[in-house]
Amino acid sequence: xxxxxxxxxxxxxxxxxxxxxxxxxxxxxxxxxxxxxxxxxxxxxxxxxxxxxxxxxxxxxxxxxxxxxxxxxxxxxxxxxxxxxxxxxxxxxxxxxxxxxxxxxxxxxxxxxxxxxxxxxxxxxxxxxxxxxxxxxxxxxxxxxxxxxxxxxxxxxxxxxxxxxxxxxxxxxxxxxxxxxxxxxxxxxxxxxxxxxxxxxxxxxxxxxxxxxxxxxxxxxxxxxxxxxxxxxxxxxxxxxxxxxxxxxxxxxxxxxxxxxxxxxxxxxxxxxx
Numbered sequence: 001x002x003x004x005x006x007x008x009x010x011x012x013x014x015x016x017x018x019x020x021x022x023x024x025x026x027x028x029x030x031x032x033x034x035x036x037x038x039x040x041x042x043x044x045x046x047x048x049x050x051x052x053x054x055x056x057x058x059x060x061x062x063x064x065x066x067x068x069x070x071x072x073x074x075x076x077x078x079x080x081x082x083x084x085x086x087x088x089x090x091x092x093x094x095x096x097x098x099x100x101x102x103x104x105x106x107x108x109x110x111x112x113x114x115x116x117x118x119x120x121x122x123x124x125x126x127x128x129x130x131x132x133x134x135x136x137x138x139x140x141x142x143x144x145x146x147x148x149x150x151x152x153x154x155x156x157x158x159x160x161x162x163x164x165x166x167x168x169x170x171x172x173x174x175x176x177x178x179x180x181x182x183x184x185x186x187x188x189x190x191x192x193x194x195x196x197x198x199x200x201x202x203x204x205x206x207x208x209x210x211x212x213x214x215x216x217x218x219x220x221x222x223x224x225x226x227x228x229x230x231x232x233x234x235x236x237x238x239x240x241x242x243x244x245x246x247x248x249x250x251x252x253x254x255x256x257x258x259x260x261x262x263x264x265x266x267x268x269x270x271x272x273x274x
Contacts, residue, residue, distance in 0.1 A: 017188070020261045021196060027102065028200075028254035036094045037249035044087040045245060051076045051083075092122045095256055099162045102260035114162060121161045125168040129154045152186055153179045159263040182266055189262040196258070197251035204247030207240045 027033055052058055055076040096115030101108060115122070129150065136146035153176050160171035179186045202209075 017192060020258055020265075021192065023261065024196070024254045024258035027105075027257040028250045032108070033098065033101065033257075034246075034249045034253040036097070037091070037252050038246055040087060040090045040094065041245045041249050042242070044083065045241070047083045048080065051080050088126075089119075089123060091252075092126055093119055095158060095252070096122050096162050098253060098256040099158055099260050102257040103163055103264060118161050118165075121166070121168040121171065122158060125154075125157045125161065125172060128168070128172070129157065152183070152190055155179065155186055155190055155259065156263045156266075159260055163260070163263070178263075178266060185262070185266060189259060193255045193258050197255050200251040200254060201244070201247040204250070205240070205244040207243060 055072045057070070057073055058076045058080075061073050061077070093115050096118055097111040100111035100114050104111070132154075133147055133150050136150055137143045139146055154172055156175040156178055157168075157171045160166045160174040161168065164171070164174070166174060
């Protein structure tokens, strides 16, 4: 990473959005930081593919539904739901540790202990925010706007929990107050985090997209497309799926650092400029 990442081992102290992005990229591209997300995302994908492979009817049931799912589908669905919950909680646990590492990079081991101690508050806050998001998204015509507002209002909940030691309620109120006082800067942080994260995923997933486009133009039908990716291009398709998972993991790691850096600057009541 060279000089581009020089000094990126610590949370930023400058007031530049550009510095926050560049430091976040350097942080996210370090294996020590992104590998935990990559490990659980890969494990989750393997579990899902294993369940589908063991019971091919599961996908049809999830997509189209059936009036009478057999015992195999019920068992696979139960295992899938359990694995999904474990994956979610593990992801929240890793996110908490990365937030601590973003603020105090040298305290790697301590970051995991802090996240574990705060895990109940992180999980409860995530559940509440998710439920609020689902509820407001169902409001006719204004659902999208309300969904964005919920995301902005509680953007820094996890930072309040991990860095300030707040419980879930006080953390949610603290994030809400931050948004109320500095809505413009919170909105910019939300937009930049989302855009850079999407670009990271697109960059690493571009070979997989190219392969899908190639398959779409060369395969005669859907069966031929499946045969293409399970036959001659099986190795490449597996590799590109790994790259996609890597992109998702790096993007989540970047977002943790970037939002934590912005949060720390806003708490210091400093401005962030480009």
